[in-house]
Amino acid sequence: MDKRILQHHRGRAEMKKPKAQITECTKCGYKALTWGSDKCLQCEGKLEVLASELKKEEIK
DSSP states (O other), rough: HHOOOHHHHHHHHOEEEEEEEEEETTTTTEEEEESSSOOOOOTTEEEEEEEOOOOOOOOO
């Protein structure tokens, strides 16, 4: 592989996957499962987070 390509891949910032959220629109009451969105798909109102994906930890 070309050295320029290797350097490009090493220096690339990794994007974090957004967490799943259960949201409800404050304007129309529409509930949805979203991944980082803050606007309602139906009325463009603001979404309020009801529940968020939690990271599970193992207890030893």
